[in-house]
Structures are given as structure tokens and as C-alpha cells.
Amino acid sequence: MANADYPGPILKLITLLRGLPGLGPRSAERMALWLMEQGPSRSGPLAQALGALAHEVAACDECGFFIERAQACELCDGTRRDRSLICVVERAADVLRLERSGAYKGLYHVLGGKLSPLDNVTPEDLRIEALRVRVAQGAAREVILAVGSDVEGEATAGYLADVLSGSGVAVSRLAQGLPAGGALDHVDELTLYQAMNGRRPLR
Secondary structure, X not given: OOOOOOOHHHHHHHHHHHOOOOOOHHHHHHHHHHHHHHOHHHHHHHHHHHHHHHHHEEEOOOOXXXXXXXXXOHHHHXXXXXXXXXXXXXXXXXXXXXXXXXXXXXXXXXXXXXXXXXXXXXXXXXXXXXXXXXXXXXXXXXXEEOOOOOHHHHHHHHHHHHHOOOOOOEEEEOOOOOOOOOOHHHOXXXXXXXXXXXXXXXX
């Protein structure tokens, strides 16, 4: 006799939840069962919110950040933005991190990831050509590369620097090194190397 299992709709939900980052099989199963136990008061609004993502939210054609469909992008159309600066980030969430820091008031360009040959992510999979065209047609004087400092991030930064080398704009990279409040005994060798080479005079 076959062992009992969850009904098909629950199994499908568990399978879909397992595809989310950070959720393993057991976590996905617990989450699906919790939603079932809560009833329509929780699962209904969640289903509506997920459905609204597909119909009401899109990526801005210019910068790649999220916007509500048929509405202007505040980041691209804002009158207080410094249009001579374009900050290139990997993901849309990186835009909010920079915005919340208050350290940057220019324009953005979301790549949609970073180069990773092992994962079959090539320049054609990212918004690199859109960046090149945007720089060529715009008024930017500097492109700031705010991508990660891991191997893939460094490869992406190097590739972007090559792509933009003949554009006439300055290409810079975010400073890397010791975190605020950090001590040397908690820092890896690569971070120390970057901090030493990126040091600046105090006077």
C-alpha cells in the first residue's frame, strides 16, 4: 500500500516555495502548512499581492528599477538628481541600499546580475548594452561601478570598464576596505589588501 501524502495543491505549493532563495524542503513544507492552517485570511491577501506583481509592477526601461506600470520612474525623472552621474548596481535592491544611505543623488543602472561563466551568465544576459547606449546618448560624465568585490563582481567591473573605455566618461569603482567600526583581527587578507591600496591621506 502506498504511503499517504499531501493533496496535489499542497505539494505544488511546497515545490514552488522550494524554488525561492533560502528555502529548503523542510522550510517550504512548514511554510505551506502554516498557510493552510491560517486559512483564507492569510493565503488570500498573499495570493492577491503575488498576482499584483505580475500585472502592476514592471522594470523601468531606462534604469531597470521597479516601477508601477504606466507611471514615471522617480529615479530617472526626479528633478533633484545629478544627471551627470550613473551608478551601476547588480540588483534593484542595491538601489535602495544606496538611497537609504543618503550618500548618492545621481542616476542608476541595474544590470540584473553579474558575469558568471560557471552559471552561464554572459554579457548578453545583463543590461550591459543598454548601459553603453545610455552613456553614449546621455550627459553622464562619470559611471560609478557599485558591483560586488567577489570574483564575479571584479570580472564584471573589469568588463564594464573595457566596454566604456572609449566613451569619454570617467569610470570609477566604490572604495573597498575596512568596514566602519571593524578591527584588523576580524578582516580577511583580500579586504586588507584593498584597504591598503585604497588608502587616502588625512592631510
